[in-house]
Amino acid sequence: MTDTTKFPPEKNLPAGYVPPKIWKWADQSGGAFSSINRPIAGPTHDKELPVGKHPLQLYSLGTPNGVKVTIMLEELLAAGHAGAEYDAWLIKIGDGDQFGSGFVEVNPNSKIPAMMDHAPTGGGAPVRLFESGSILVYLAEKFGAFLPTELRARAEAMNWLFWQMGSAPFLGGGFGHFYAYAPMKIEYAIDRYAMEVKRQMDVLDRHLADHEYMAGADYTIADMAIWPWYGRLAANAAYDDAGDFLSVKEYENVQRWMKTVGDRPAVQRGSMVNRTFGDPAKQLHERHDASDFETKTQDKISGQ
Ligand SMILES: N[C@@H](CCC(=O)N[C@@H](CS)C(=O)NCC(=O)O)C(=O)O
Numbered sequence: 001m002t003d004t005t006k007f008p009p010e011k012n013l014p015a016g017y018v019p020p021k022i023w024k025w026a027d028q029s030g031g032a033f034s035s036i037n038r039p040i041a042g043p044t045h046d047k048e049l050p051v052g053k054h055p056l057q058l059y060s061l062g063t064p065n066g067v068k069v070t071i072m073l074e075e076l077l078a079a080g081h082a083g084a085e086y087d088a089w090l091i092k093i094g095d096g097d098q099f100g101s102g103f104v105e106v107n108p109n110s111k112i113p114a115m116m117d118h119a120p121t122g123g124g125a126p127v128r129l130f131e132s133g134s135i136l137v138y139l140a141e142k143f144g145a146f147l148p149t150e151l152r153a154r155a156e157a158m159n160w161l162f163w164q165m166g167s168a169p170f171l172g173g174g175f176g177h178f179y180a181y182a183p184m185k186i187e188y189a190i191d192r193y194a195m196e197v198k199r200q201m202d203v204l205d206r207h208l209a210d211h212e213y214m215a216g217a218d219y220t221i222a223d224m225a226i227w228p229w230y231g232r233l234a235a236n237a238a239y240d241d242a243g244d245f246l247s248v249k250e251y252e253n254v255q256r257w258m259k260t261v262g263d264r265p266a267v268q269r270g271s272m273v274n275r276t277f278g279d280p281a282k283q284l285h286e287r288h289d290a291s292d293f294e295t296k297t298q299d300k301i302s303g304q
Contacts, residue, residue: 013186032181036096041108047100052087052288055119059091059103060112062275062283064168064228068132069113070287071224071270072139072146077290078266081143083119088273088287106130117142133165136221146221157215160222163203168229170196180239194246197233201251204230208253212260223261228271231258269293 009016025039051057056073060066076084091097091112098110107114107130115129121142129135140147148154175193178186204226207214214222229238234254236243249255261267272284272293280298287293 013184013188031177031183033094034183036093036098041104041110042099043101043104044096044099045101047097047102049100049102049106050087050089051116051118052089054085054087054288055117056084056086057116057118058086058088058274059106059114059116060088060274061091061093062271062273062277063093063112064172064232065111065132066113066274067228067271068225069115069135069139070273071228071267072136072221074266074270074273075224075264076139076143076145079145081145084139084143085290086287090274090276090285092276131165133161133225136161136225140221146219146224148215148218148220153216153218157220157222160214161225164222164225164229167200171200171229171233176239176242179242179245198246201230201233201246201248201254204257205251205253208257213257219261219264223257224267227258227261227267230254231261234258235262272297 004018009018012018049057049059058069058073060069062070070088073084073086073088091103091114093112097103098107098112103114104110106116106128109130111130113130113132113135115135117127117129117138120127127138129138137147147157170193175190175197178189178193182189213219214226231254232238233243233246234248234251235258236248243249272282273287274285275283276285277283280302283298284292284296285298285301286296
């Protein structure tokens, strides 16, 4: 029970609010994405997922978590791993596609990215994959790429991969939500998460001062996981002008790394897949073939 002496209701937001004894689901109102938020799991409707011609079937959207996987797939293809050819299907989370029965069978957590491997190593039944970090490790192990095998280097790549998985929710769900998406600006919440995100940027900056990439001399899945979140922020391409708000140019080593990784052709291609916002020439809603980058971007499709 809330101690109203310690927390006088008139100081709460909205003024007078006192948390009830038992929370109930009502219209929490407002904020971007409020219409898709629910306190329960499971499907809301029957819908099978499409399956294309390649062994790897990706069901995703071009958000930072989705882009981690499309960068990895494009990197694998660029490195000559032909078995990494994939179909990328669009899951429109704003329309609730993540609650379709087929999607929930692949990811019971109803979040993109999710993937099926129809040709797993050693054969047998298809393998379902969810959680972007798990997908990156699975692909790295399947193709023996972008994850060092030497004990110390591998441990370091895993350290930073898991650092990202644990830290980004403070950037997205915390800072991004309260800075850009919440229906009101709450100073306390913005200050709390701005502080944490700046601390995280400083963690990266200090590490990158004497490491070329996150796990050392080699570019790994740790970079692929961190770049779509912290690289975008460093480039002032996240949450409107959040980069300016957080003075991201101060983090010079992150700036250097952000540009090096961002210049990779596979990173540029991966960033286009399942992307539904921004420059139409950089949006490839679905990807089924390498040639789609030349012929099926939104500027070309809309012009047809
Ligand atoms: N930890 C998960 C997070 C995935 C996630 O939060 N996905 C968001 C988009 S970036 C989503 O699908 N949201 C839909 C929803 O919450 O209903 C991962 O890394 O895969």
